[in-house]
Amino acid sequence: MDFTLLESLLESKDFFKLKRELSEMQLADIAEFLDQLDGKTVLLVFRLLPKEKAADVFSYLSNDQQKQICVLVNDQELAQLVDELDFDDKIDLIEEMPANAVKKILKNATETERKLINQFLNYPERSAGSLMTIEFVDIKKEMTVKEALHRIRSLGFNKDTIYTCYVITATRVLEGIVELKDLVLAPGDQKIQDLMETGVVFVGTHDDQEDVADVFKKYDLLSVPVVDNEQRLVGIITIDDIVDVMEQEATEDFHRMAAIEPSDEVYLDTSIFILARRRIIWLLVLMVSATFTGMILSKYEAALESVVALTFFIPMLMDTGGNAGSQASTLVIRSLTLGEIEYKDFWKVLCKEVGVSMIVGFILAALNFIRIRFVQGYSLGISLTVTVTLFFTVLLAKVVGGLLPIVAKKLKFDPAIMASPLITTIVDTFSLLIYFGVASWILGI
Amino acid sequence: MDFTLLESLLESKDFFKLKRELSEMQLADIAEFLDQLDGKTVLLVFRLLPKEKAADVFSYLSNDQQKQICVLVNDQELAQLVDELDFDDKIDLIEEMPANAVKKILKNATETERKLINQFLNYPERSAGSLMTIEFVDIKKEMTVKEALHRIRSLGFNKDTIYTCYVITATRVLEGIVELKDLVLAPGDQKIQDLMETGVVFVGTHDDQEDVADVFKKYDLLSVPVVDNEQRLVGIITIDDIVDVMEQEATEDFHRMAAIEPSDEVYLDTSIFILARRRIIWLLVLMVSATFTGMILSKYEAALESVVALTFFIPMLMDTGGNAGSQASTLVIRSLTLGEIEYKDFWKVLCKEVGVSMIVGFILAALNFIRIRFVQGYSLGISLTVTVTLFFTVLLAKVVGGLLPIVAKKLKFDPAIMASPLITTIVDTFSLLIYFGVASWILGI
Numbered sequence: 001m002d003f004t005l006l007e008s009l010l011e012s013k014d015f016f017k018l019k020r021e022l023s024e025m026q027l028a029d030i031a032e033f034l035d036q037l038d039g040k041t042v043l044l045v046f047r048l049l050p051k052e053k054a055a056d057v058f059s060y061l062s063n064d065q066q067k068q069i070c071v072l073v074n075d076q077e078l079a080q081l082v083d084e085l086d087f088d089d090k091i092d093l094i095e096e097m098p099a100n101a102v103k104k105i106l107k108n109a110t111e112t113e114r115k116l117i118n119q120f121l122n123y124p125e126r127s128a129g130s131l132m133t134i135e136f137v138d139i140k141k142e143m144t145v146k147e148a149l150h151r152i153r154s155l156g157f158n159k160d161t162i163y164t165c166y167v168i169t170a171t172r173v174l175e176g177i178v179e180l181k182d183l184v185l186a187p188g189d190q191k192i193q194d195l196m197e198t199g200v201v202f203v204g205t206h207d208d209q210e211d212v213a214d215v216f217k218k219y220d221l222l223s224v225p226v227v228d229n230e231q232r233l234v235g236i237i238t239i240d241d242i243v244d245v246m247e248q249e250a251t252e253d254f255h256r257m258a259a260i261e262p263s264d265e266v267y268l269d270t271s272i273f274i275l276a277r278r279r280i281i282w283l284l285v286l287m288v289s290a291t292f293t294g295m296i297l298s299k300y301e302a303a304l305e306s307v308v309a310l311t312f313f314i315p316m317l318m319d320t321g322g323n324a325g326s327q328a329s330t331l332v333i334r335s336l337t338l339g340e341i342e343y344k345d346f347w348k349v350l351c352k353e354v355g356v357s358m359i360v361g362f363i364l365a366a367l368n369f370i371r372i373r374f375v376q377g378y379s380l381g382i383s384l385t386v387t388v389t390l391f392f393t394v395l396l397a398k399v400v401g402g403l404l405p406i407v408a409k410k411l412k413f414d415p416a417i418m419a420s421p422l423i424t425t426i427v428d429t430f431s432l433l434i435y436f437g438v439a440s441w442i443l444g445i
Numbered sequence: 446m447d448f449t450l451l452e453s454l455l456e457s458k459d460f461f462k463l464k465r466e467l468s469e470m471q472l473a474d475i476a477e478f479l480d481q482l483d484g485k486t487v488l489l490v491f492r493l494l495p496k497e498k499a500a501d502v503f504s505y506l507s508n509d510q511q512k513q514i515c516v517l518v519n520d521q522e523l524a525q526l527v528d529e530l531d532f533d534d535k536i537d538l539i540e541e542m543p544a545n546a547v548k549k550i551l552k553n554a555t556e557t558e559r560k561l562i563n564q565f566l567n568y569p570e571r572s573a574g575s576l577m578t579i580e581f582v583d584i585k586k587e588m589t590v591k592e593a594l595h596r597i598r599s600l601g602f603n604k605d606t607i608y609t610c611y612v613i614t615a616t617r618v619l620e621g622i623v624e625l626k627d628l629v630l631a632p633g634d635q636k637i638q639d640l641m642e643t644g645v646v647f648v649g650t651h652d653d654q655e656d657v658a659d660v661f662k663k664y665d666l667l668s669v670p671v672v673d674n675e676q677r678l679v680g681i682i683t684i685d686d687i688v689d690v691m692e693q694e695a696t697e698d699f700h701r702m703a704a705i706e707p708s709d710e711v712y713l714d715t716s717i718f719i720l721a722r723r724r725i726i727w728l729l730v731l732m733v734s735a736t737f738t739g740m741i742l743s744k745y746e747a748a749l750e751s752v753v754a755l756t757f758f759i760p761m762l763m764d765t766g767g768n769a770g771s772q773a774s775t776l777v778i779r780s781l782t783l784g785e786i787e788y789k790d791f792w793k794v795l796c797k798e799v800g801v802s803m804i805v806g807f808i809l810a811a812l813n814f815i816r817i818r819f820v821q822g823y824s825l826g827i828s829l830t831v832t833v834t835l836f837f838t839v840l841l842a843k844v845v846g847g848l849l850p851i852v853a854k855k856l857k858f859d860p861a862i863m864a865s866p867l868i869t870t871i872v873d874t875f876s877l878l879i880y881f882g883v884a885s886w887i888l889g890i
Contacts, residue, residue: 024644028664060664060665081671096718130509152505154632160667163628181607185598199469217692219473219504220685221607222667240665246688247662251779252693257699258775258865259768268793279772280805285527286768287809291816293760301753307751311756315738315873318760322767323704323866327724330703334696348713355717360725364732365888371736420703420865421768428760 003033004165012043017050027053031060045071055084063096064269070101079108088133088241091120128212129205129246132226132235137165141175141193146187148178161238164223167196172232174225175199200279202227205234209245216242253337257330257419259286282421289425293318296432301434303445309378310439314384317435318366321393321427325422328353328401333415336405343410346403353402354395361394388438393431400426448478454487464493472498476505488517500529508541509714515546521626524553533578533686536565572659574650576690577671577680584608586620586638590631593623606683609668612641617677619670622643647672654690658739659784661687698782702775703863704731717796727866734870743879748881748890754823755884758831762880766838766872771865773798773846778860781850788855791848797838798847806839824887838876845871 009018022030022045030049034042046069049057058066058081070078070093081103082090094102094117102253106114117132125127137155139148152162165183167176176196186195202225203212215224216239226235252262259282265274297304304311332349335341341349365387373383401423405415439445463626467475467490475494479502481489491514492797493504503511503526515523515538527535527550539547539562551559561579568574582600584593597607610628612621621641631640644827647670650655661671661684671680697707710719723881742749749756786794810832818828848867850860884890 017551018845026644026646026664027820032678034665127447149629160626170622180625180629184594184625186788199471201471217688219471222684227490239667239688243662243684243688243691245693246691247783251783253774254699254702254779258771260772260776266785268786268790268797272797272804275622275776275797275801275805277883279801280808282599283765283768283772283805283809284812287761287765287813290761290764293764295761297757298754304756305750305753307451308746309743311749311759312739312742314733314756314759315742316735318730318763318875319735319738319870320728322869323728324724325707326703326865327728330699330714331705331720334699338692338696340711341713345713352720356720358725359721360728361716363725364728367729406748420771424767 001029001034003036010045012378015048018045020138022048023050023053027056027382028060035062035065039068039072042069045228051080052084055081055415059085059089062266067096067098067101068095073103080106082108082193086117086133087135088131091117091130094121123205126209126211127189127205128203128207128226128237129235131209131212131241132205133161134235135161136170136223136225136233136236138163138172138233139165139178139192140169141191141196142168143192144188145183145192145195146188148183148186148192149188152180152183160225160240161236164236166225166233166236167192168233174200174202174227174231174233177225200225203237204228210249212237213245213249245397250308253333253416256414256416257333259283259419259421264302286421287367290428292429293432296429296431296436300436303439304443307443309437310385310435313372313389314432314435317386317389317393317431318424318428320390321397322420322424323395324357325401325423325427327354328398329405329419331422333400333405333419336409336415341406343406345405349402349406350399352397357395357398360398361391364394365391385435385439385442389431389435392434392438393427396430396434397423397427400430446474448475448481451478455490460493461632463490467493468495468498472501473505480510484513484517486797487514491771496525497529500526504530504534504807504860505815507711507714511540512543512546514868515542519610520549521547527553531578532561532580536575538563539566568650571654572650573648573652573682574680576654576657576686577682578606579680580606581668581670581678581681583613583678583869584615584623584637585614585887586636586641588637589633590640591639592626593628593637593720593847595634597625597628603683609681611678613671613678619647619672619676619678620705622670645670647680649673650860655694657682658687658690659696678690698778698861700777701859701861702868704728704864712757731866731870732746736871736879737874741874741881745881748884751890752884752888753828754827755830755880758834759877759880760815762834762876763837763869763873764840767865767869769802769805769839770842770846770868770872773843774799774850774864774868777847778850778864781788781854781860788851791851794847794851795844797845801841803842805838805843806832808837810836818880830884831878831885833887834876834880837879837883838872840880841875842868842872845875866867 004185006018009021031105034045037045042065060327060441073081085093094105106117109117119252137152139151148165152165163180165178165180166174167178168174176198177200178192178196201219201221203215203227205226221239223236223238226237228234248264249272255262261278261281263278332341369383370376371388372386373380390422404423407419408418409415451463451466454466478885479490482490487510490498497589518526529542539550551562554562582597584596608625610623611619612623612800613619615723621643622645623637623641627640645662646664646666648660650671650673657669666684670678670679671682673679693709700707706723706726708723777786813835814828814832817823817831818825849868850863853863854860
């Protein structure tokens with residue numbers, strides 16, 4: 001977005017015009033503008049927004065800017081702001097706030113609401129319970145379409161969460177759903193029980209958000225009901241929250257696959273100490289494992305002394321092995337995430353990877369032989385040693401890279417840890433063993 | 446899903462009971478069951494489904510199973526099936542079909558529909574035009590709420606695409622939107638122009654699907670209107686298609702970051718020749734670049750001959766450098782994708798990465814010094830050489846890994862290619878140069 005006009009209005013203190021400009025903008029755009037302002041200015045602009053709009057814009061702001069505004073506004077403003085927030089946004093805010101701000105917020109809540117807030121704060125992080133909202137339309141199957149529409153109007157929340165109405169029993173057990181579109185298309189005196197869809201897809205309060213996202217993707221849902229242990233309807237989750245979950249889970253996989261401890265924090269907002277802490281553990285683990293390669297090399301010291309040229313090809317062999325392995329592991333890890341591969345496909349993956357590495361390994365080895373023997377002019381012995389090693393390194397790398405993620409998943413580990421860094425370290429060690437094995441066989445050292 | 450019951454009914458040829466079981470299942474679950482059946486069986490079960498349901502289930506099937514069914518059914522069945530499909534599913538199917546099947550499909554289409562299909566087939570792959578559907582509700586601002594609801598009922602499609610109604614002029618230019626919930630909550634005689642929201646977010650037919658997904662995420666949309674060059678409304682895109690796009694784009698990034706040519710195909714359904722082709726190009730490029738390391742090593746042949754022990758640490762230095770670099774590049778690439786970092790943050794990223802590598806590099810180097818000098822008992826000279834090299838390799842790796850993706854984005858390349866494999870190759874080369882520079886300075890060789 002281009003905020004030049006808004007910035008110049010702000011600079012010339014033309015608040016009347018600024019207010020008018022803001023009133024014609026999308027909520028997300030206003031939030032984007034506010035997000036880049038500093039403390040005092042943000043409060044000034046935020047106060048120009050009409051009250052109902054302010055709360056909506058607030059929910060689009062970054063966590064840091066939300067916290068800043070909560071600290072800067074006075075108690076009465078804070079109470080008003082929190083009051084206007086949707087229930088799930090309220091919970092998100094409370095989770096992020098420092099304790100004294102939370103106290104201020106809870107002070108203004110009613111007894112019932114305080115109880116509800118505490119219940120929500122107790123759901124495990126990343127569970128369906130922590131994602132859900134309580135603003136949904138519940139109806140009874142004995143109602144007519146007209147009565148159901150009347151109930152929707154009387155509940156009064158004008159949000160996407162009314163597109164599906166949930167049919168519950170007297171004890172709040174979920175019986176079925178009716179889409180708003182079906183209500184609109186049906187005659188007013190039709191009974192809900194004749195219109196409702198049963199056998200509804202639902203999730204439990206303690207289900208992991210990743211599983212909830214999978215349910216949305218599989219059934220193409222806009223929202224899903226959340227039930228407790230007794231099958232009572234306690235909330236719903238809408239697709240906009242799932243879009244965020246999908247992004248968060250993908251980021252987590254990217255980080256884990258690059259040997260970083262995952263976190264939700266924005267890179268530029270994270271201190272270098274926290275960034276360092278998230279990276280050092282795996283670097284240490286991998287560095288220690290990499291010392292195996294040093295041990296192997298020192299064992300073959302005599303061979304290396306007699307044929308120094310063997311050293312020259314070590315980096316190329318290690319890099320190519322690492323790359324070949326990370327290709328296989330990335331493909332398999334992603335397929336596992338998308339549910340395209342399961343443990344039962346172990347042998348199929350093995351066959352694929354053996355087949356692929358035959359082709360890829362042969363091409364790479366052949367081109368290498370030509371280069372080493374005829375372009376660089378090394379002896380036939382050395383050329384053959386490098387070529388044969390390269391072929392078997394690629395084969396090993398692809399098989400290890402393809403299978404370890406499947407094994408990890410079977411053992412209930414996150415397959416994403418079996419990505420490039422770990423595969424590279426494993427493959428490096430074995431490729432050196434192959435290298436010196438082949439060298440002693442071909443070169444007799 | 447557990448399909449044991451269905452499979453046993455199929456085996457015992459109890460089609461009556463099978464049909465009843467299927468009638469109570471979710472569409473996506475039926476599709477999952479069909480997807481794992483072979484040619485003849487799938488047709489048999491597919492024919493048990495009621496006609497309207499068959500088309501819905503069909504749209505959930507995998508591409509391969511869709512093609513198989515199209516080939517197996519007779520012409521009349523195919524015509525009926527295609528006729529029942531939603532317009533966007535029809536287009537997807539035609540894009541995937543072999544030419545003779547497409548002919549069969551188009552034969553049964555009306556003149557207008559054939560024209561429309563051809564128009565849709567001409568939108569570039571991965572553009573908004575290729576994602577959109579034509580099944581949306583268009584209304585005029587002069588209408589009352591009652592008239593608008595009447596129009597929704599008369600259009601007769603009962604889909605999620607009716608949750609937003611699009612207000613257009615006589616020349617089909619988009620003027621605003623009205624949500625179905627607002628229509629339901631408003632009095633029947635209110636004018637649409639008093640209810641509609643203007644300044645609507647829209648996309649163009651030729652916009653890239655990734656940009657469309659970003660619009661959905663930013664504005665929390667359920668659907669977005671698609672307009673042509675003259676601002677005329679030609680279609681809408683719904684969130685369920687965007688969920689698929691997000692997944693597809695993430696997969697593409699995962700693949701590109703592991704040096705694989707991206708593709709949508711399912712791993713297990715891809716032939717080993719295609720898998721090999723998608724991997725060989727980058728492996729070749731990276732192998733050739735890795736030969737630089739060989740050239741550097743051969744240049745320092747004399748040094749390696751006099752101090753063979755230097756060789757032992759090469760794999761550990763290379764691996765640690767590669768891992769440190771891929772951590773930085775992955776964090777930055779993902780942040781670029783999520784729009785958290787832009788080119789203007791170049792210096793901020795530089796500072797972060799220098800800071801992080803100071804901490805991480807110091808810890809790794811110090812632990813390494815202790816191990817090499819006191820545990821393994823190498824000389825002070827060698828221990829210092831390895832330690833100093835390790836520190837500077839980590840520094841270099843993190844800076845190169847952090848900045849190259851930003852530079853790539855600025856130069857309009859996909860930052861994802863600046864991931865581990867390429868960074869590793871670059872860092873390897875420079876770390877060897879550092880190694881021998883430090884060695885000749887400390888060891889005097």
